[in-house]
Amino acid sequence: MPLSSLPLHALHARVTGWYREAGRELPWREPDCSPWGIFVSEVMAQQTPLSRVEPAWREWMQRWPTPAALAAAAPGEAVRAWGRLGYPRRALRLHEAATAMVQRHAGQVPATPEELLALPGVGGYTAAAVACFAFGIPEVVVDTNVRRVLARTLEAKEYPAPALTRAERDLAAHAMPAERHTANAWNVAVMELGALVCVARGPRCEACPVADLCAWNAAGRPAHEGPPRRGQAWRGTDRQVRGVLLQRLRDAHADVHVDLLHDAAADRAQVMRCLDSLVTDGLVEPLADDRFRLPA
């Protein structure tokens, strides 16, 4: 694959310089933020905009400031405190990860990418991000923002592939500065550029620090080629019904009889199927007499 002739050192300097001026002040970016705080922020940020993460993160950290504090709580309390951040299995896995930290890592967030990757709810992105942002390890951090920025600046494409490819990982590794300190600065800065300027729709190229270096911009910002990207179905899906059921169980601070859940969707069979799947996932605990609650 031909690599772009774009001068990477200029790209690094421009993006990191822009970040110093325009990067957001977020609580998990403060120098005194604990690895646990960074870990929680990364899990909450999976598929959830940071604007919605920040208030939830503050409440969470005040209530459970350490892995041990969360591990000592009931998993259902984590699910309830998760609120409407979405994908509530993340709350359960965060609780499981805290338990694993207590059992295997002396109550600390592990500091190596391999140990991080072994934790529930931690994939390649989150392991790299925590290793980099919490421990200064120059891992290749590739999220949706990085993928989009690199697709545009280096490959003249409006959007990256639907799923992360090996070629993209190689490109991201190639694009990252070699020196450790610079690499860490690059990782957070290029993500932020994708989040604030090089956004998916309506990119603000006039405000971009590397507009004159960007291959996509130079090519006249050609539209996406290939098959249209599949949206995320929602209306009438199990996800929607699961969301309704879980919201009711969060709001009810006691167990609930199944008769009060039947109207979560028009199709009663779907309601029961979703309730069963929530139990299978460990998000809901079945009790006697057809009653349900968040897991104790």
Place this chain on the structure above:
DNA sequence: GATTCGTGGTC
């Protein structure tokens, strides 16, 4: 590799 999994904001 393709699917599934919440929720809310934006245009």
Place this chain on the structure above:
DNA sequence: TGACCAAGAAT
């Protein structure tokens, strides 16, 4: 208004 999308992970 409805499609798109957001610091992805698990199966």
